[in-house]
Amino acid sequence: MKTPRIRPAAAMALAAALAMSPLYAAPAAAAADVTVVYTEGQTWETGYSGQFTIINEGDTALQDWTIEFSLPDGTAVSSMWNADVAESGGTYTVTPPSWGAPVPAGGSYGIGFNGSFSAGTTATEPATCTIDGAPCSGGSPSEDTAAPSAPAGLRSGAQTADSVTLSWDAASDDVGVAGYEVLRGGEVAASTTGTATSATVGGLAADTEYTFSVRAYDAAGNRSAAGDPVTVRTSPDDGGGDPGPGGDRRVGYFTQWGIYARDYLVQDVDTSGTAEKLTHVNYAFGNVSADGQCFMANQPGEGDAYADYGRSFGAAESVDGDADTWDQPLRGNFNQLRELKEKHPGLKVLISLGGWTWSKNLSDAALTAESRERLVSSCVDMYLRGNLPVIDGAGGTGSAAGLFDGIDLDWEWPASAGHPDNTFRPEDKQNFTALVQEFRDQLDALEAENGRQYELSSFMAADPEKIEAGYEVGALMEDFDFVTVQGYDFHGAWEDTTNHQSNLTPIPGDPGPDTYSTQETIQAYIDRGADPADLVMGVPFYGRGWTGVPAGPDGDGLHQSSSGAAQGPFESGIDDYKNLKDLTGYTLHRDDEAGAAWLYNGSTFWTFDDPTAMRQKVAWAKEQGLGGIMAWSLDGDDAQGSLMAAIDGALDGA
Template identity: 50%
Template structure:
């Protein structure tokens, strides 16, 4: 499985002598969690203020900012200091409508996220650590009790206490309300070169517990969120995750609800079907049903299981013109704007001329085909279908990879949000 280097209705927390603060996760609706990447502001020119302009921020309960990295010593570091906290924004680019002033302590996306929280006070924001290209040293960081404690201390100091290199102490304090662990993957091969150990499975449980322990020691009116991104493949689940134990410390977990298939496969297929389609020649089956059932059967609580959905498509070209392009041989990945075989929904929508939309209403997925090129297709119709599935199965909500794929009017998140009950 591959993934790209891929406000809660907060109860007012009252801290009184002898009383525990109300957890910040207390809510009465489904979670809507979205990833915003620190590279979205480059070629895509999708800025934090676009989350306000297209209606996304008003519909999110949690935003995961991706990604912070872990170095060979287990310490947390920024993967892009310029994007994260150095880049100045003009008045037109900023959430507040005011330009960053020369010499101010905090610039970049983190300052914009702080402004976003001021505008949408119910929104929770977590720093997401790892990702496809940033998980190389997680195994080292999680190896011993001492390494885990040092790693967590480093990450909380950098991201939650806001002590960024070269800035005044605490310059970024208050931006983040929690940590999202995106180790891809404990005990399984992810990006080539990742450190992998058989004991990663137990060590990840211990790492999550160490995060929970240190987070709970920090001063906060309520409780910091602690979440994890979890793989779709049951084999990877069993290689690296003690599911029932993990969810005792996690606020919630998000499942990989996409990349079931892609242009690394020799034949076309779905990337985010709810159920396995009839006639699929590949084994084992990958689908949201398989993934969700795998976690539930291993002890994950329904209310803490948040299902991933894609705001992008996977594509093949040189496809045999049979069966409307589905399950057909291809010569390679479809040409695309930023990465061959991967296209944002908003960009693909603008190139629909010549394509026909096909839907499998039984398995729950759609695709585009023009006789040669095949794209998976998650549009508002499929977002509605996924939201209804999440609601019918009484899951905890939906997670989006990634928010920069939506249109200027936020049509995907609108369809998702209004159908979650």
Template identity: 50%
Template sequence: MKQQLRWSLRLLVATASLMLANFASAAECNPWSAGTVYTQGLYSTHVGKTWRAKWYTQNEAPGSSQWGPWEERPASECSVVIPPGGDGSGIPEPTPTVGKHLGSYFAQWGIYGRNYKLRNLVDTGNDKKLTFLNYAFGNIYADGKCNIITKAENGNGDGGDGWADYQRGFAANESVDGVGDSWDAKLKGNFNQLKKLKLRNPNLKVLISLGGWTWSKNFSKFSMTDASRKALVTSCINLYVNGNLPSAEGAGGAGVAKGVFDGFDIDWEYPVAGGLPTNTYNAADKQNFTLLLAEFRAQLDALATSNKRKYYLTVAIGAGADKIRNTEPGLYSKHLDWVNVMTYDFHGGWEATGPTNFQSNLYRDPAAPVTGDLIKYNVDDAVTALIAGGIPKAKIVVGIPFYGRGWKGVAAGPKGDGLYQSASSPAAGTYEAGIEDYKVLVQKRATRYTHAVTKQLWTYDGNEFWSYDDPSVISTKSSYVKTQGLGGLFSWSLDGDDAQGNLLKAMTAVRQ
């Protein structure tokens, strides 16, 4: 009996040891998250190291204090568990969009002069209505790679603002969730606010937009060869999707931004011709644009297989006939989830003395004083050309400007409304001549007109002419998108809206 008891005790001890060993080997070791509560014995990874909690802790980063609640442990003691639909970042994968897309761009620099932060979006109640948000912009540098630096742009395409991206601390009253950034946090700035925004809205896809008007210089050069395309895409995925940020100002590090971005929006302005005169160009851009997108898709799909989740790829393209013919819509769109068509900036202050015209009209006006490609500078002609070029209707997302373009010294003309008339110069704007945010324009005292054919709004006060979209124009465009079976609406950019977010609220009609 005693011998049987001894064997039973030995078996019990062995079983318990095996259970403990199995428990230890199964310990989860996912990236540290500030909002998560960790009790004694729980593991986490942070800045490339493995950590175990010595006691209850929340919001204190591992390694931030020598005598803190964390102790460094061998990586073999735990394993990263990546659930289906996740990448191990602690940020859930956004749910696929059902129905029309509704998106916008958030401009990195908007937090300065315009004093627009993502908290403003939350305050309007519009943050949970978006299905995607593009962060503008990421730069591609002279070495052909994505990177983040802090350097004032000198006009040569070599600038950056890592301070705004992930180093600037936001106070509680500026923050999406009302919690300020701790001084020693590795992820702060706009990136952390984007992360918090995603936690509020499970439908929100956040994409990093690469290029734009200012930073498209190097696309042509580094899309030329298979090797340069691969190196470019690899660097961008490493930086933005894997979240390996450069260490600067006490922030950054390996994996600290993982989960913030769900993919890329490529804003090459423009292949073959157009954009800034300092851009590189090549006739082969037409095919290389498609090949670059194919490389982004291939590498994102490989990562999706590894992480058991989806990553997104979109573009922002010019709406003009001259821009469309320099690309291969039917080919490049096969690699994309949707296509953001920049259906604005049709006319503006670069036509310094006029004639005045619309900047984002839905339809063409046969009476407009334009010739050549400019005849097709309107939403409907752009959409028609893209469909004819092979883009499925459901992938076409129409752009809404949250700003207007205008002239001053405008003649009244025979109808007294200033339309299609000469001007002395672009009108004064807060940041640039000839352009102004909607929130400013809507306050101006001027007679308002809506064109019966183009469906565009304009105002004229006897001197200044301004063309822009308001909620009624957006309503008409929403109906157009639904009638045509298009993919949805997006806007440039959030900081141009009024304090109540009325333009974005009007855009939500496209999903109703």
């Protein structure tokens, strides 16, 4: 389990300077009814984020636009989303993205970017700005020198364990209010544009008091005094804390691709009753590039940014019942998960990195101190700071800041063979420990920066040989909050003989070639220094099958030769529980001690877990004092969430 460590705060001189100076805003002059507002976002040790917002108060849509700006010496744009950008001679030219971005009449359009700065830099706001060739200011800024009135009536609405929603009364201005900024400790914690008089501040710590105030700004950059403050306490964290020995963590993997052929949406996690039973959702998967950085793509084999944050969901598909809009800054699974967290405040969402296919570059990324620092920094920036890249075909991007509550590492496998394309080295064992420590160090720094806690977990192998080859277990567990242990895929149709894929205990007469059981796997971790309370046992929401199987001496098809893999709807030899439970013409068999169940019809054999097997597994995990149950993957359950309900009831003692 992660042990508390004291870490000196990083020097943040630039952040302090920005907090003391007003943020830059300038009105557009290309059309009298169009305004461009620039606002500063988060700042960290090597960079910052910013946003240009085009506000169209005219009666017709602004079909095309070009913004040109320059930055002070020592600063540069490193990435931009929701627009195309080109740089020449220090001038940045911003144009609509390939999918088009008309600014609707009476609407707005946001363009975000990440910037970098060099040592000694004290300002990052644009030095010059034009829209369609005319000064963004539309003339001398001195023409409008009056600040808006201070907003009144600041009040708190909904609170969760890590967010607060605030609202206030509209301010007034002689020309017009362009937006509002929510302040916390003198720094901008959230901002709005246009007439919106509410905002949600995320990334907060549970059961903690925060004091906020709000100021208004106009298009010329004049800012009001802050209105009267309000103090708000976030809700207690009722879902993601340390459950202690014999704990009840309930972890479920949500697969990026499940929204397609399996038609399993984030909404289904809610309507099935599963969300209220989970403590964690692990989103599978994030990819790591050949140069050792977290990255996103929108092409087969590399990534599906469209599913992650580009796809629009209709009202009937959305968690909150509202349809996504074309200009919504964040869509896709990420936005749906955000809505799920708002509905279930105790739920934590972790981004899982790697997986069977995307572990191929992790050995290279973990090889040196420099490569480890580069990988972790990129992952923290993309997922925890929420700085998503612009990707053609993915649609709107926005920011995922505040969505993810931590990182789940799914390296398959350090120092051992996994997918045929994966690289592995003997030194992966030590490098994995160093990589985990680098993640923990950077998460600690981020916690100190924003006062929010982040979890670090990992999916770990079942094979005792892989455990010995790849993990310095005692050292690793000092930096993890918990780990999930593979409790399935012990056998499958890659072998010729039928067998159990998730048995708890050793099976007499197991023909191999390798013999596995969860009992032996868990003991291997404990023998190497793991606390049972930090081990979360994995269970499968799918089964594995063979065909051409003779009955054998017991008439149940177990441990018999086969002619090959059984037919599955998505791949041979595998099918979801929701399909297997409704098969006809099969006889159900059990080994109650091993928590194993299987179906056999005289020719085809399926090893799978049903609610009875799940309750048997949970009872065993509780007897061992394990830290909970993990399910791969949620899309295998039925519409009623029967498997998760069985897990939940057994953990609660029902």
